Amino acid sequence: MAGSDLFTGSLDLLLLKALSWGPMHGYAAARWIRVSTKEGLNVREGALYPALHRLQAKGLLAEEWGITDTNREAKFYRLTPAGRKQFAVELERWRDYSRIMNMALATTRSGP
Amino acid sequence: MRRAFRIETRSRSKKDVEREIALHLELRAKEFEAGGMSPEAAREAALEAFGDRMEIESEVTEIHERAVQRQRSQEWMGELRQDLRIGFRMLRRSPAFAIVAVLTLAIGIGANTAIFSVVRSVLLRPLPYPHPEQLVQVWTDHRALGRAEPEWLAPPDFIDLRDGNRTFSAMTSYSGWGPDLTGSGDPESLTGMLVGGNFFSLLGATPALGRLVGPADDDVGAPPVVVLSNALWTRRFGSDSSVLGRQITLSGNSWTVVGVLSPGFRAPIQAFTPEIFRAIRRPSNSTCGRGCVTVRAIGRMKPGISVGAAQADLDVIHARLAQEFPQTNAKVGAWLVPLHEQLTGPSRPAIVTLSIAVGLVLLIGCVNLANLLLGRAATRAPEIGLRAALGARRGRLVRQLLTESALLATVGGVVGVGLGIAGSRVLATLVPDDVRRVQDIGVDVTVLLFAAAITILSAALFGVFPALHSVRSALAHAVRSGREGTSQSTSNTRRVLVVVQLAMAVMLLVGAGLLMRSFANMLRVDLGYRADGVALTAVTFPGARYQDAQAVTVGMENLLARLRQNPAIRTTEITDLPVLSIGGDQDIAPIPLGEPANPNLPPSLWIRSVTPGYLKAMHMRLIAGRQFTADDRQGTDLVGILNEYAAERYFPGKDPIGRVLLRGSAPNAPRVTIVGIVATGRADGANAPLKPEIFVPFTQRPARGVFVVIEPSRDLAAATRAFAQSLKEVDPLIPVSAMLPIEERIGSSVALPRLYATLVAIFAGAALLLAALGVYGVMAYSVTQRQREIGVRLALGAAPSEIRRMIFLQGGRLAAIGLLVGLTLSILLGQFLSKLLFGVTPFDLPTLVMVPTVLGVATVTASWLPARRAMRLDPVAVIRQD
Numbered sequence: 001m002a003g004s005d006l007f008t009g010s011l012d013l014l015l016l017k018a019l020s021w022g023p024m025h026g027y028a029a030a031r032w033i034r035v036s037t038k039e040g041l042n043v044r045e046g047a048l049y050p051a052l053h054r055l056q057a058k059g060l061l062a063e064e065w066g067i068t069d070t071n072r073e074a075k076f077y078r079l080t081p082a083g084r085k086q087f088a089v090e091l092e093r094w095r096d097y098s099r100i101m102n103m104a105l106a107t108t109r110s111g112p
Numbered sequence: 113m114r115r116a117f118r119i120e121t122r123s124r125s126k127k128d129v130e131r132e133i134a135l136h137l138e139l140r141a142k143e144f145e146a147g148g149m150s151p152e153a154a155r156e157a158a159l160e161a162f163g164d165r166m167e168i169e170s171e172v173t174e175i176h177e178r179a180v181q182r183q184r185s186q187e188w189m190g191e192l193r194q195d196l197r198i199g200f201r202m203l204r205r206s207p208a209f210a211i212v213a214v215l216t217l218a219i220g221i222g223a224n225t226a227i228f229s230v231v232r233s234v235l236l237r238p239l240p241y242p243h244p245e246q247l248v249q250v251w252t253d254h255r256a257l258g259r260a261e262p263e264w265l266a267p268p269d270f271i272d273l274r275d276g277n278r279t280f281s282a283m284t285s286y287s288g289w290g291p292d293l294t295g296s297g298d299p300e301s302l303t304g305m306l307v308g309g310n311f312f313s314l315l316g317a318t319p320a321l322g323r324l325v326g327p328a329d330d331d332v333g334a335p336p337v338v339v340l341s342n343a344l345w346t347r348r349f350g351s352d353s354s355v356l357g358r359q360i361t362l363s364g365n366s367w368t369v370v371g372v373l374s375p376g377f378r379a380p381i382q383a384f385t386p387e388i389f390r391a392i393r394r395p396s397n398s399t400c401g402r403g404c405v406t407v408r409a410i411g412r413m414k415p416g417i418s419v420g421a422a423q424a425d426l427d428v429i430h431a432r433l434a435q436e437f438p439q440t441n442a443k444v445g446a447w448l449v450p451l452h453e454q455l456t457g458p459s460r461p462a463i464v465t466l467s468i469a470v471g472l473v474l475l476i477g478c479v480n481l482a483n484l485l486l487g488r489a490a491t492r493a494p495e496i497g498l499r500a501a502l503g504a505r506r507g508r509l510v511r512q513l514l515t516e517s518a519l520l521a522t523v524g525g526v527v528g529v530g531l532g533i534a535g536s537r538v539l540a541t542l543v544p545d546d547v548r549r550v551q552d553i554g555v556d557v558t559v560l561l562f563a564a565a566i567t568i569l570s571a572a573l574f575g576v577f578p579a580l581h582s583v584r585s586a587l588a589h590a591v592r593s594g595r596e597g598t599s600q601s602t603s604n605t606r607r608v609l610v611v612v613q614l615a616m617a618v619m620l621l622v623g624a625g626l627l628m629r630s631f632a633n634m635l636r637v638d639l640g641y642r643a644d645g646v647a648l649t650a651v652t653f654p655g656a657r658y659q660d661a662q663a664v665t666v667g668m669e670n671l672l673a674r675l676r677q678n679p680a681i682r683t684t685e686i687t688d689l690p691v692l693s694i695g696g697d698q699d700i701a702p703i704p705l706g707e708p709a710n711p712n713l714p715p716s717l718w719i720r721s722v723t724p725g726y727l728k729a730m731h732m733r734l735i736a737g738r739q740f741t742a743d744d745r746q747g748t749d750l751v752g753i754l755n756e757y758a759a760e761r762y763f764p765g766k767d768p769i770g771r772v773l774l775r776g777s778a779p780n781a782p783r784v785t786i787v788g789i790v791a792t793g794r795a796d797g798a799n800a801p802l803k804p805e806i807f808v809p810f811t812q813r814p815a816r817g818v819f820v821v822i823e824p825s826r827d828l829a830a831a832t833r834a835f836a837q838s839l840k841e842v843d844p845l846i847p848v849s850a851m852l853p854i855e856e857r858i859g860s861s862v863a864l865p866r867l868y869a870t871l872v873a874i875f876a877g878a879a880l881l882l883a884a885l886g887v888y889g890v891m892a893y894s895v896t897q898r899q900r901e902i903g904v905r906l907a908l909g910a911a912p913s914e915i916r917r918m919i920f921l922q923g924g925r926l927a928a929i930g931l932l933v934g935l936t937l938s939i940l941l942g943q944f945l946s947k948l949l950f951g952v953t954p955f956d957l958p959t960l961v962m963v964p965t966v967l968g969v970a971t972v973t974a975s976w977l978p979a980r981r982a983m984r985l986d987p988v989a990v991i992r993q994d
Contacts, residue, residue: 027136044163045140048131049172057179069137070659075132 023078195515217524220474225532256443299847304388322371366658485578496586517575525567618934624876625959633951639792688815737788758804923975
């Protein structure tokens with residue numbers, strides 16, 4: 001994933017977003033992020049896993065073991081109700097944050 | 113166990129994580145392959161894209177494991193909360209049980225905590241000196257001369273030991289000192305010590321002010337200086353630091369105060385609390401030489417030296433002295449006692465006995481609770497069965513019951529510690545002064561830890577077995593729905609527990625019985641002198657103003673004359689050492705003149721100077737000869753009255769009247785003509801051995817420090833006032849000491865035996881009560897279990913009295929077995945008590961009769977209610993019930 005470095009917390013947000021589509025295993029979540037960012041992020045795929053487990057430990061994700069399309073046993077993550085709520089909150093925060101940052105960074109004059 | 117558990121969860125999380133990551137890499141490689149890579153290159157690329165696999169695996173495992181653990185402990189806490197909630201509910205539902213349980217535990221734990229605070233202070237805590245294990249009391253061994261107790265030291269012997277040894281880093285001597293303080297304020301008799309120059313440095317004492325007595329003060333001709341105890345400085349000098357350098361008048365002489373001891377200092381002596389110290393300054397050869405034992409000694413052994421090695425070292429010196437001075441030292445040795453043992457040894461048997469007694473009370477209490485819990489098992493079986501049916505594991509059910517026990521134990525323990533702290537305060541005032549002078553008694557962290565430990569232990573003792581048993585029988589009950597088998601095993605267990613309880617209660621009853629009998633014996637003993645109606649007070653004629661024997665005699669006679677004129681006083685006499693004083697002067701190896709050589713002579717003879725009417729005033733019975741008269745005085749023939757014990761030993765088989773005793777083995781020893789024999793009194797108290805004594809006329813052997821014996825005409829208060837007035841008229845500078853009735857002296861000599869007997873009796877009573885409760889519980893349970901059988905019997909025509917007999921017999925059988933086991937154990941453990949007994953052996957018949965009687969009454973009482981219930985059962989109702 002060559003490209004931009006991640007801002008703090010943005011990986012968590014991306015994972016929550018990925019899982020908001022429905023339960024998926026780690027590889028699927030990684031693939032979704034890779035595809036949806038057009039490989040524009042500079043992050044090792046492995047870094048996903050600590051993030052997933054941390055979210056699970058916080059109770060935002062739940063795990064269940066299931067069968068993949070290719071008939072393999074895999075650990076699936078799914079948003080818990082708390083995770084869903086957290087996703088909404090984080091999304092709102094990110095939008096505010098990026099709007100403010102964009103506004104500030106787009107300003108062309110040095111004074112009011 | 114916890115460790116294994118951790119490893120197990122860790123390996124599981126690790127495996128899950130590895131699987132998850134392996135799947136990722138595999139799927140990613142497939143993706144690359146689909147993009148046209150060779151399988152080899154695809155795997156490489158997948159790994160490359162993933163990052164450091166090992167590191168990520170271990171990081172994730174760590175997160176996972178921590179989450180699992182947190183979840184487990186949350187579950188555990190949740191279960192605990194649930195158990196506590198159920199526990200509280202169960203206890204609230206049976207408040208009587210809860211109260212009995214908490215009280216039983218509180219009393220048991222409280223009593224143990226209180227007694228342990230004494231054990232800790234007296235037996236376990238090191239003495240308050242640096243390296244206390246190096247300190248030994250050095251005695252002279254007179255056992256070869258027939259004296260069983262260790263003896264003081266003769267100063268020349270002490271100097272040879274101090275200077276000739278190779279195993280001590282220091283050795284110091286000391287003895288008592290009783291100066292009168294006059295000047296500012298009322299004159300006062302002080303209790304003090306004469307100490308060697310190295311006394312304080314040997315004990316590691318530090319001054320709060322100024323300096324302590326040092327080696328330079330010990331030189332003959334050194335300026336007269338004293339050191340005050342912190343208590344005296346506070347009490348008499350208002351903690352005024354300008355006391356340093358002040359001149360004070362002690363027994364008429366001027367002394368300079370050079371220092372004050374720090375408040376924590378404890379003199380290593382039991383008999384009194386010294387308040388003032390001066391250097392001993394004893395010339396190396398005191399007047400009576402190696403025959404006179406006048407000092408005590410303490411040694412500090414070099415690091416690593418054992419008492420045995422030090423003893424061997426001093427033995428060598430004594431062997432040399434025995435050769436050099438055969439007249440005085442032939443049969444004399446050294447006798448070392450570790451200082452801790454010296455100071456605390458005498459109270460050890462009593463403290464150990466009390467510890468065993470309270471330990472038994474707690475054990476009986478725990479057994480009682482175990483029994484009660486077993487009894488509840490039957491009532492709780494349906495509830496437990498239901499919970500099991502709802503899926504609770506056996507471990508959870510046991511834990512639930514254990515939580516209830518722990519809850520009871522915690523409440524009992526907290527209340528118990530409160531009782532223990534209060535009990536410890538009371539005990540501290542009851543424990544003999546000679547122990548408290550060396551160590552403070554109180555509850556410290558160690559004692560609290562002990563209380564916590566016995567609380568946990570008690571919970572385990574009374575909780576674990578019933579919990580396992582209840583769950584097992586409830587589950588069996590649920591499966592088989594038949595109750596005969598399990599309830600039968602429950603009642604068998606409960607019977608065994610009751611027998612154990614009864615046996616322990618019997619042991620306590622035997623102990624209490626023996627101690628009470630000892631105490632009664634002490635009160636019954638004929639002391640050989642009057643035990644009431646007289647009072648004693650101490651007077652000292654100070655050397656500065658009463659320089660010779662003549663002056664002392666005159667002063668004493670002035671005082672007596674004034675006292676005898678006073679109508680408030682019926683009789684008054686004087687002695688240098690009254691009964692129950694412990695100690696005093698003795699002649700070493702007196703020789704009956706002209707008698708055949710006798711190897712069985714007592715090694716020493718205790719001397720008491722008395723005025724002519726003393727023996728009569730004290731109701732000491734003259735057996736033969738005459739009393740002293742006013743004609744027995746300075747300048748006339750020396751005369752003496754022996755006690756019967758001494759007369760039989762110095763003049764066996766002969767009439768001692770008119771015979772002569774050499775008071776000592778020196779050639780110029782005084783020759784005393786025996787003029788009378790007095791019945792032997794128990795000079796040191798009812799429980800102390802008899803002593804050979806000689807009474808001599810006060811005027812022929814005057815003493816500065818005397819005791820005035822007064823028999824009041826009407827009441828003691830008037831006599832006390834009269835005495836104070838008369839003494840002031842004779843010499844206003846002599847302090848007036850307390851006037852103590854002889855009852856108090858006698859009372860304090862039996863105070864300890866009374867305390868021990870009372871405490872053990874209280875514990876035995878508690879034990880008996882608990883054991884009786886145990887019997888009641890088992891009998892009541894048994895009647896419930898057997899009501900069907902009893903109903904059938906009644907229906908078949910059995911008389912209610914037969915049923916009652918059956919129940920009583922059942923209780924009687926338990927009592928008999930408990931009695932048998934308890935008595936056997938008591939006899940085996942009787943040796944423990946023998947040191948505390950007086951005039952009683954561990955096989956004391958009255959005690960062995962009393963205990964079964966008491967136990968029998970308790971058992972019958974405890975069986976009464978269940979028996980009555982059995983008699984009144986309605987056969988029809990009972991039989992129909994099933």
